[in-house]
Amino acid sequence: MVRKIKKLQRGVSIVGAGMSQFGSFKDLIGRDLLSESFRDLVNSVDKGLDVMDIQSLYIGNFSTEMFEGQGHIGPIMADWLGLTPRPATRVENACASGGSALREGINAVASGLYDIVLVGGVEKMSSLSTEETTDVLAMAADVLYEVPAGFTFPAIYAAIAVAYLDKYEVSPEQLFEVSIKNHMNGSLNPRAQFNSTIGEMMERRVSRMVPSPVTNPWNDEREFLNDLSVNPWVSWPLRLFDCAPITDGSACVLLVADEICNFFTDKPVRIIGTGQATGPQLNTAPNSTSLSAARVASLEAYSMAGIGPDAIQIAEVHDCFSIAEVVATEDLGFFKEGEGIEAVKDGRTSLQGEKPINTSGGLKAKGHPVGASGVAQVVELYLQLRRQAGLRQVANPNLEFGLAHNIGAAGGTGVVHILQRE
Amino acid sequence: MVRKIKKLQRGVSIVGAGMSQFGSFKDLIGRDLLSESFRDLVNSVDKGLDVMDIQSLYIGNFSTEMFEGQGHIGPIMADWLGLTPRPATRVENACASGGSALREGINAVASGLYDIVLVGGVEKMSSLSTEETTDVLAMAADVLYEVPAGFTFPAIYAAIAVAYLDKYEVSPEQLFEVSIKNHMNGSLNPRAQFNSTIGEMMERRVSRMVPSPVTNPWNDEREFLNDLSVNPWVSWPLRLFDCAPITDGSACVLLVADEICNFFTDKPVRIIGTGQATGPQLNTAPNSTSLSAARVASLEAYSMAGIGPDAIQIAEVHDCFSIAEVVATEDLGFFKEGEGIEAVKDGRTSLQGEKPINTSGGLKAKGHPVGASGVAQVVELYLQLRRQAGLRQVANPNLEFGLAHNIGAAGGTGVVHILQRE
Numbered sequence: 001m002v003r004k005i006k007k008l009q010r011g012v013s014i015v016g017a018g019m020s021q022f023g024s025f026k027d028l029i030g031r032d033l034l035s036e037s038f039r040d041l042v043n044s045v046d047k048g049l050d051v052m053d054i055q056s057l058y059i060g061n062f063s064t065e066m067f068e069g070q071g072h073i074g075p076i077m078a079d080w081l082g083l084t085p086r087p088a089t090r091v092e093n094a095c096a097s098g099g100s101a102l103r104e105g106i107n108a109v110a111s112g113l114y115d116i117v118l119v120g121g122v123e124k125m126s127s128l129s130t131e132e133t134t135d136v137l138a139m140a141a142d143v144l145y146e147v148p149a150g151f152t153f154p155a156i157y158a159a160i161a162v163a164y165l166d167k168y169e170v171s172p173e174q175l176f177e178v179s180i181k182n183h184m185n186g187s188l189n190p191r192a193q194f195n196s197t198i199g200e201m202m203e204r205r206v207s208r209m210v211p212s213p214v215t216n217p218w219n220d221e222r223e224f225l226n227d228l229s230v231n232p233w234v235s236w237p238l239r240l241f242d243c244a245p246i247t248d249g250s251a252c253v254l255l256v257a258d259e260i261c262n263f264f265t266d267k268p269v270r271i272i273g274t275g276q277a278t279g280p281q282l283n284t285a286p287n288s289t290s291l292s293a294a295r296v297a298s299l300e301a302y303s304m305a306g307i308g309p310d311a312i313q314i315a316e317v318h319d320c321f322s323i324a325e326v327v328a329t330e331d332l333g334f335f336k337e338g339e340g341i342e343a344v345k346d347g348r349t350s351l352q353g354e355k356p357i358n359t360s361g362g363l364k365a366k367g368h369p370v371g372a373s374g375v376a377q378v379v380e381l382y383l384q385l386r387r388q389a390g391l392r393q394v395a396n397p398n399l400e401f402g403l404a405h406n407i408g409a410a411g412g413t414g415v416v417h418i419l420q421r422e
Numbered sequence: 423m424v425r426k427i428k429k430l431q432r433g434v435s436i437v438g439a440g441m442s443q444f445g446s447f448k449d450l451i452g453r454d455l456l457s458e459s460f461r462d463l464v465n466s467v468d469k470g471l472d473v474m475d476i477q478s479l480y481i482g483n484f485s486t487e488m489f490e491g492q493g494h495i496g497p498i499m500a501d502w503l504g505l506t507p508r509p510a511t512r513v514e515n516a517c518a519s520g521g522s523a524l525r526e527g528i529n530a531v532a533s534g535l536y537d538i539v540l541v542g543g544v545e546k547m548s549s550l551s552t553e554e555t556t557d558v559l560a561m562a563a564d565v566l567y568e569v570p571a572g573f574t575f576p577a578i579y580a581a582i583a584v585a586y587l588d589k590y591e592v593s594p595e596q597l598f599e600v601s602i603k604n605h606m607n608g609s610l611n612p613r614a615q616f617n618s619t620i621g622e623m624m625e626r627r628v629s630r631m632v633p634s635p636v637t638n639p640w641n642d643e644r645e646f647l648n649d650l651s652v653n654p655w656v657s658w659p660l661r662l663f664d665c666a667p668i669t670d671g672s673a674c675v676l677l678v679a680d681e682i683c684n685f686f687t688d689k690p691v692r693i694i695g696t697g698q699a700t701g702p703q704l705n706t707a708p709n710s711t712s713l714s715a716a717r718v719a720s721l722e723a724y725s726m727a728g729i730g731p732d733a734i735q736i737a738e739v740h741d742c743f744s745i746a747e748v749v750a751t752e753d754l755g756f757f758k759e760g761e762g763i764e765a766v767k768d769g770r771t772s773l774q775g776e777k778p779i780n781t782s783g784g785l786k787a788k789g790h791p792v793g794a795s796g797v798a799q800v801v802e803l804y805l806q807l808r809r810q811a812g813l814r815q816v817a818n819p820n821l822e823f824g825l826a827h828n829i830g831a832a833g834g835t836g837v838v839h840i841l842q843r844e
Contacts, residue, residue, distance in 0.1 A: 007534065008533055008534050008535065009431035009432060009532070009533055009534035010431060010533075062493065062494075063487055063493055065485055065487050065488055065558075065561055066487055066488075068565070069561060069565050070561055070564075070565045071484065071485055071514070071516060071561035071562050072484075072514070072515060072516035072561070072562040072563075072830055072831055072834055072835070074514075074515050074522075074700065074830075074834075074835060075515075075700035075701065075703075075715075075830070075831070075834035075835050076564060076703075076834070078700040079700065079702060079703060079706075079834075083700075084700045084701065084702055085699040085700050085701060085714060085715060085718045086699070086700060087698035087699050087700060087719075087835075088515075088700050088835070089513060089514075089515055089522045089525075089526070089698070090513070090514040090515060091511060091512070091513060091514075092493070092494070092496075092511075092512040092513075092514055093494060093496050093497075093510075093511055093512060094493060094494035100496075100511045103511075104511070104526055104529070106533070107526070107529040107530050107532075107533040107535060108529050110431070110529075110532075110533035110534060110535070111430055111431055111432075111528070111529040111530075111532035111533040112429065112430050112431035112532060113430065113529060113532070113696075136487075139487055139491060139492055139493035139494070140493050140494040141494075142492075142498060143490070143491050143492045274535075276509035276511075277507040277508070277509050278496065278497035278500040278501065278505075278506045278507050278508060278509060278510050279497065279506065279507060280501060280506055281497075281498070281501060284501075292507060293497075293507060296507045297509075408494055408496075408497065409494055409497070412494055412496075412497035412498070413494070413496060413497050413509075413510070
C-alpha cells in the first residue's frame with residue numbers, strides 16, 4: 001500500500017490565540033504561565049468565548065518532570081484552568097512538543113470527537129542551572145549513542161554548522177545575520193524575552209562603560225558580535241548569540257470545526273496543511289546540512305494544502321540555533337541548498353523582505369520555552385495573518401499563507417503546519 | 423453550546439496485537455521491550471503485515487526521562503523499529519498513557535490523516551530502586567498539594583480504601599479476594615509477571631521451609647495472605663499483595679480504518695466507544711470512593727457505543743491496587759456502589775463468572791509497566807474476543823463486547839474503550 005496524502009475529514013480553524021510574557025520568572029511555575037497565556041487567548045476571541053464550551057485540551061511539554069518534579073500535567077492543568085472534567089493529554093516530542101500537540105488537537109476535531117479544543121504549550125525552565133538544563137535538553141538526543149560522546153545540543157548543532165560552513169564555504173561570522181535579524185524583530189515584540197536589537201544591546205553595554213565614551217571598542221553591531229568578551233564560543237563555530245536562550249513561557253490556540261468558526265470570529269485562520277515526520281538521529285543521518293524530518297513533513301503539509309513553498313508569504317521556523325534557521329529555510333524549499341545564508345544577508349527574510357522569517361523574533365529573541373515554542377509560532381502567524389502584530393506587522397496587504405516549522409532535537413521530529421486567513 | 427456525543431467520522435478497527443514478556447529484566451531497555459511486543463504484533467496479523475505499510479506511531483510512556491534518562495522516545499522508537507520517517511508521538515498521562523495513546527491513534531485514523539497506525543506502550547521501571555520508583559510515580563500526583571503531605575500512590579489508594587472500608591463496613595481482609603482472583607488468572611497467562619496463583623506461591627514458600635512440613639503455618643491462601651511476615655502492610659489498610667508490582671514491559675496494537683481491515687484479517691475487533699476525562703486531584707475530590715474521571719469517560723464511551731454496562735461481557739480494569747478494581751467495577755456501572763467487593767467474593771468477576779474482570783491477571787498479576795498497561799489491557803481483550811486467550815479463554819461462546827478502563831494517578835485521568843468483535 002502506498003501512503004496517499006489526504007484531506008482531513010473535517011476542516012479545522014483557529015479562532016483564538018494567546019501567549020504569556022516570555023522570559024525568566026523565578027516566582028512563576030508552569031501552571032501560572034499556562035494560565036497567563038490562557039487568559040490572553042480568552043481575551044483574543046473576537047465574539048467572546050465561554051470557557052465552559054471548551055471540550056478537550058492538549059498540552060505540549062517536554063520535561064516538566066525534570067524541571068518541576070511534576071508529571072501528568074494534563075489533568076493538573078485542566079484543574080488549574082477550571083476545565084475539569086474535560087479530557088487533557090500531554091504530548092511530548094522534545095522541542096517539537098508544541099507542534100505535535102497542535103496536530104493532536106487538529107485530529108481531535110477532524111475525527112469528529114470534539115468541536116472546540118484548546119491546545120497549549122508550556123515549559124518552566126529557569127528552575128535549574130544552565131548546566132542542568134543543558135543536561136535535561138540532551139535527553140532529547142540519543143542517550144545511548146550521542147550523549148555519551150559529548151553531544152549536548154549546542155554540540156550537535158555545532159556539528160551541523162561545521163558541515164554547512166565547510167560545504168558552502170561560509171564563515172562563522174556570516175551566521176551573525178540571523179541573530180541580528182531576529183533581535184530586530186524581537187525588539188518589536190513586547191512579549192519577547194529579548195525585546196531589543198543587537199545594536200541596542202551594544203549601546204547599553206557602552207553606556208555602562210567607565211570611562212565613557214572613549215572605551216567604546218565597537219563601531220557597529222557586527223564588531224560587537226565578533227568580540228569574544230561579549231559573544232563567546234559556546235561550541236565552535238557557534239557563539240552565545242547563535243543560541244536560543246533558556247525561557248519560561250506558554251502559548252495556546254483555540255481550534256474549532258470550520259462549520260462553527262463564525263460563532264467565534266469573522267476572521268478565522270484555517271489550518272490547510274499539517275505534516276509530521278521522524279528523522280534519523282544525527283549519528284546515522286546521511287546528510288548533516290539538512291533535516292530529513294523537516295523535508296518529509298513539509299512535503300506532506302504542502303501536498304495537503306495544495307500549495308508549494310513559493311506561495312508561503314511568512315514563516316516561523318525553528319531557530320534554536322542560528323544555523324538551524326538557515327537549514328530550515330532550505331529544507332522548506334524557500335531557498336536552494338547553500339543559499340539560505342545569503343538570503344538572510346540580502347534581507348530577503350527580514351520584516352521588509354519578500355519572505356519574512358521569524359517576525360516574532362524567533363526562538364532566538366522571543367525565547368524558547370521548549371514545549372511552548374511550536375504553539376507560540378502559530379500564535380505569531382495568527383496575529384500576522386489577522387493584521388494584529390503591532391509594530392512588527394508585515395506590510396504586505398495580501399498576506400494570506402503562513403507556515404510554522406517546529407523541530408524536535410536535531411531533526412528527530414519535524415512538524416510543519418500551513419495556515420490561511422479566510 | 424452543549425457537548426454532544428458523536429460518532430467518529432470514520433470507523434477504526436484493531437487487526438493486530440502484541441505484548442512482551444512482563445517482568446523485571448535488568449539487561450533490557452525500553453527499546454528492547456517495545457521491539458519484543460512489536461515482533462509479537464507483526465506475527466499476530468492473520469493475513470500478514472508489511473511493516474512498511476505502517477504510517478504513523480503513538481507511544482504511551484510515563485517517565486522514560488526518570489527511568490532511563492531518555493526523552494523524545496517517539497523518533498527513538500521509530501528508528502529502532504525501522505519505521506523512520508513515519509511520524510511518532512509520545513503521549514503521557516501517567517498510568518493512563520497507554521489508553522490515551524490508543525485514543526490519539528484512533529483520532530489519527532478517524533480524522534482521515536492515516537489508514538494504518540501503530541499504538542505502543544512501554545515502560546522500563548526496574549532500573550531504579552523501589553523507593554526511587556515510588557518517588558517517580560508520585561510525580562503523577564499533585565506535587566504542590568499532595569506529595570509534600572506524604573501522598574505517594576500506596577498512601578493515596580490507602581486513603582481511598584479507608585474511605586471505602588469505612589463507608590461500606592468492609593474489612594481489609596476482604597480485599598484479598600481481588601488478589602486471589604487476579605493471580606488465578608495470571609497463572610494462566612504465560613506472559614504475566616506473576617504466572618502463579620496465591621496458592622502456588624504459598625506452596626513454594628512451604629516447600630522451602632526447614633524443617634518441613636511441620637513448619638507450615640498456613641491452612642489456606644487466605645491465612646497465608648493474612649500473615650504479615652509474607653504480606654506486610656504497605657500503607658494501612660493495603661498490604662503488599664494489594665499492590666501491583668513494578669514491571670518492565672511493552673504492548674502494542676495495530677489500528678486501521680474499517681474499510682481496509684479485511685486486508686489484514688477476517689476477524690477484526692472494532693473500536694465502538696472511546697471516552698476520556700479528567701478528575702479532580704484527590705485533595706479536592708468530593709467523593710473518595712469513586713473516581714469521577716472514570717465515570718465521565720465511561721458514560722462517553724457507552725453513549726458512543728450505544729450500549730450500557732450490562733452489555734459488557736468482559737473487562738480489563740485498572741487494578742493498580744486491589745481497592746482500585748473494586749471502585750472501577752462500580753464506576754463503570756457493573757455493580758452498585760458498595761457492592762463491588764461482594765461481587766468479587768461471590769465469583770461474579772472470576773473467569774467463570776457472569777462478568778470476568780482482568781482475565782489477563784490484571785495489573786496485579788500480569789504486571790504494571792505503567793505506560794504500557796492501557797495498551798496491554800486492549801491486547802487481552804483482542805485475544806479474548808478472537809478466542810485466542812489460551813487457558814484463560816472465557817467460555818462464553820457469544821462473547822462480543824469488551825471494555826478497557828485505564829486510570830492515571832488517583833483519577834486525574836480516566837480512559838475507557840469499548841470493543842466489539844466482528
